[in-house]
Amino acid sequence: MTLQLTATVEDRDVEVAIDVADGQTVAVLGPNGSGKSTLLSVVAGIVRPDAGRATLDRTTLFDAADGTWRAPHERGTGLLAQDPLLFPHLSVLDNVAFGPRSTGATRRDSRATALAWLAQVDAAELADRRPSELSGGQAQRVAIARALAAEPRLLLLDEPMAALDITVVPAMRQVLRRVLDGRSAIIVTHDVLDALLLADHVVVMEAGRIVEHGPTRDVLARPRSTFGAGIAGLNLARGVAEAGAVRAGSGLLVAGLHEGATVAEGSAAVAVFSPGAVSVHRERPTGSPRNVFAATVRELEPRGSQVRIQTDEISADVTAPVVAELDLMPGTEVFLAVKASEVAIYEA
């Protein structure tokens, strides 16, 4: 199923355009309040946009220009939220059977369908329970079965694992990976792993706008937005090309290697480098590195065998002995150095 959508929701300051190809899973990433959930609400028909239109295959979901509006139950867009929201007065089986039953299947047929979907998410043994008797992970598995049993043409997932205990997240991700395979879906998430494992395509939203989109691998390898770089674990300086370097908005000049075509002087560009490529010094280093920035340590956080040093603009990964030797702590004035050969520069 193919979705094409453009929409403007004025009172939430959201303006988006998104396409989902047949069988494709698109991950929507972005900070809180960037409009990700609004996007899903617009597709599902819960929020009515002020402008734009959307089609799912040949069906028009809405068209603000001529006032076309299809109610949520006529759209074929299943919505799975952070909370499972299983109907508390129905058994697990009847919850999953709700979709088929509501669209005309007999009680017996819809229960058979429900059982099949429960088996798909490894929850067949929960069929007779009440929702109040389920753990968070079990309830969310049942909610997935319920959404799928309604045979949605497009599945919308709004941070489906955000409310789960972290010990059950990996198993849930496996279930989602299995059921999303070959299915048209949009998944809103905070987690880069979800994007990597579940999605073919990534859309990054900031402040109600889509700032970046593309195949997951490309976005993570060559981010163009601050948020994209953040989830990919990379440093990103955005600005204009200037003499083989990027002059960032903050005034920082970052030298690097042009990846692919050389970016024309004065046009928008980003410089991207890994925190692991940044070295930290108490004295201004002498010698080869072209990029040396004075900075103040803001935060230290352990990351596996390394320690991530956060400054206002750039982060660096160093080993614990280095932290001890340099006596680093929040407030310490340091010099950060990056070899130009470690910095990739490309068009923004």
Place this chain on the structure above:
Amino acid sequence: MSSARYSGVPRWVYVPAAAGALFIVLPLAAMASRVEWGSFWSLITSESSRHALLLSLRTSSMATLLCVVLGVPMALVLARTSFRGQTLLRSLVLLPLVLPPVVGGIALLYTFGRKGLLGETIDVLGLQIAFSTTAVVIAQTFVSLPFLVVSLEGTLRTAGQRYEVVASTLGARPTTVLRRVTLPLVLPGLAAGAVLSFARALGEFGATITFAGSLEGVTRTLPLEIYLQRESDPDAAVALSLVLVVVAVLVIGLVRGTRSDVT
């Protein structure tokens, strides 16, 4: 269970609180103390008493049914939609809660009475509403409808729309959502509202006597009967009052029972 917990209530507060409780309980006790237990049974089973009690139960049940049929849609519209003038409409709907029942009765008389707004229309249909049992039901419905609407609207707002949204994305039409999700979820609130409406209808006096009069077996409900007996046979009035107190206590128990199911 929580007797050991710090309450934070100043000690002197207990004095006016106890006085208030006494103020409510004492008159009931005083009335109960005047009951002629020896003749209690014969007093409450006299023909006029039985007529009044049965009429009260019949009309109050009908009124409660009408409250549910009209009140559930009203509560849904008030809780789930927004339109111009909704706040004003809500205030108007709640008016019978604070309106003196006599005034309600007069208003009904000028609506459904023979010379009222709808009087001629009703006449053409060959119906005669004022001073009939139908009038009793109308008067009771008029005063008790707001109880159901207020109670159910509150429950609907507390329940929120999240389950309804999920149901609609699963392909359920609005009517299906209402029947299979909304109503089952608010059932305790609906039951509490219906019980409150029933209690209000059972106690209704002013609007009934104004709009329906006091004909034995036709419009003379239990409160009217008590009021009349008070002059001629005070013992019967006290005995019948006690019956209404018992019914009221049962109603409160029922409401509390359904409420505690919610939490």
